[in-house]
Amino acid sequence: MAITRKSTQPTGITNVAGEPEIVLKVGDLTLSMAPPKTASVVGVTADDVRRIALSLPATTEKLSYGTPGFRVSDRLFARIREEGDVLVVWTGDLAEKEALIASEPDKFFTTPHYHGHPTVLVRFGAVIVDELSELLTESWRIRAPRRVLDEFDQAD
Numbered sequence: 194m195a196i197t198r199k200s201t202q203p204t205g206i207t208n209v210a211g212e213p214e215i216v217l218k219v220g221d222l223t224l225s226m227a228p229p230k231t232a233s234v235v236g237v238t239a240d241d242v243r244r245i246a247l248s249l250p251a252t253t254e255k256l257s258y259g260t261p262g263f264r265v266s267d268r269l270f271a272r273i274r275e276e277g278d279v280l281v282v283w284t285g286d287l288a289e290k291e292a293l294i295a296s297e298p299d300k301f302f303t304t305p306h307y308h309g310h311p312t313v314l315v316r317f318g319a320v321i322v323d324e325l326s327e328l329l330t331e332s333w334r335i336r337a338p339r340r341v342l343d344e345f346d347q348a349d
Contacts, residue, residue, distance in 0.1 A: 236318045237325045239273055242280060246271055247324050249333045250348075251341045263329075270336035271329055278317040280325075282332035286311050 210279060239261065246252055246263035253264050262272040272281045285292040290313045293301040300319035307314065334342060 245329050250345050268336045270332045279314045281312050282328050283335045284311045299312045
């Protein structure tokens, strides 16, 4: 029995990272299946961002610069940029932002527009769901009013 990856995708099935379906060949029988999306599959979607962001207390979705923005008590804490596959999140300070960019430049970056501001840009294709959850939760914590944050911490 051999498990191989197809070089072509006649069914068009791919996983979140755009990898082709998995093909299982047993004798003359060929079975193909798409790998399930798991927390360890690299690449997230706008739906993942929305689901995680809206699971946080006092969060609403409202357009920001024409794209989906997520607010805690009307304070923006995340926004999907115009490209559709880049997320803006807050960091604790400029040093944290620079450390993220320096440590993983394929994942985190900035543009001149965000220079001097404690926000970092995150590429959807470079993060996993668990990491996205941490980034959104931390950004939410940074921007949440003290009352909302205290209620959240007491619920844990």
